[in-house]
Amino acid sequence: MSLIVKNVAIAGASGNVGARVLDALLNIGFNVTVLSRMSKAFPTGAYVKVVDFNSAESLSAAVAGQDAVIDTTFSLDVETPLRLIDAAVHSGVYRFITSDFGLDPDLPGVHDMPIFGRKKASYEAVKRYAAQNRLTYTVVACGAFLDWGLSSGFAGLDLEGKQASIFGDGNNVVPWTTLNDVGIATANVLIHPHETLNRPVYVHTVFMSQNQVLDEAKKGLGKEGWNTTYNDMDSLLEKALADLQAGRISASVFEVQIQYCLATKRLAHPWARDDNSLLGLKEWDSDKVKELIQSIAHKTA
Structure with missing residues (x-):
């Protein structure tokens, strides 16, 4: 061939x-x-x-x-x-x-x-x-889609309402790609x-934890007025899988499974092998993440 x-x-x-x-x-x-x-x-x-x-x-x-x-x-x-x-x-x-x-x-x-x-x-x-x-x-x-995750709320951030739903402790660093x-x-x-x-x-655009993404949101949109909730991902996953088995299907049943992975280091962490240069990508710095957050927030405002 x-x-x-x-x-x-x-x-x-x-x-x-x-x-x-x-x-x-x-x-x-x-x-x-x-x-x-x-x-x-x-x-x-x-x-x-x-x-x-x-x-x-x-x-x-x-x-x-x-x-x-x-x-x-x-x-x-x-x-x-x-x-x-x-x-x-x-x-x-x-x-x-x-x-x-x-x-x-x-x-x-x-x-x-x-x-x-x-x-x-x-x-x-x-x-x-x-x-x-x-x-x-x-x-x-x-990894996870960076821009889609921010604009859809999947990444746990409501940029307009300044609400943050954190997966676990929010400290697990994972790949995000636009x-x-x-x-x-x-x-x-x-x-x-x-x-x-x-x-x-x-490949990745950035390696960041959810808390680091939230920090950039606070820098870009202002630190005041944020309401942050920390979620027990073990119990959320258990409920999602039970709902799935019982036929109670919803978007959250599937989203929680991915969010659980993002909160769990053994399932999601920075790549040991990096193909960015081979495939034409350049890693972003935190300022570009902040600018992306600002642009998404302005579109939804």
Whole structure:
């Protein structure tokens, strides 16, 4: 199989991650095919194929002739990513990038969280095919999404209301990566197919604890008026898993599992291996984090 990647198919290109990956691919100059459930507008330069993600035949036909396939879809469905991986193998695709974009998949315990069941299944599938020399793969480990986490409240900060919900003691230092940096790193994987062969790559915009992020918020938005709550993540996780088992499904059931990981050093900590320079990223200083917080707060005000 060729090491030169020119033709790239992407699934999930209208999502938060997928849109950034698509932009980065087009900026580099790849021939990009967007796999979409329906006809819709995408940036100029992208070719759109309407596919049936429930059909192995439709997916195999759609990725025929592609050098790489990138999965940026996000859902709890396990079968769709596995079907996409199988289609890539069937059509002789060289490189597959899984829809992981999170914590280190090789850390024991990470993929045991139910929320990561989809990622676990995809990782096991690409490793199995790689061992048979039928596919190569890359997983992009980026920690938590910095800008999305701040704007959505997932990072525990309500910037407008000055409310902080801290995971545990808030002191665990973890990787945070902006969506734009995730897009750039993912596209650049395909420029370095040998260096990124059959492994996770590890990128970050910053390594910070939740308390450090809160400190930057206070610097940028003023120290007065903050209300901070510290959460017992063990009890929150226990409740979330009980709710999940009982079929009481809510967004918090899934968010708590990730937040628990971010509070737990054995599951989330600064990468031992750093691929920032390989994949075109530069680490931010704390001032840039403060500026990002200010810009997000001004948009929501």
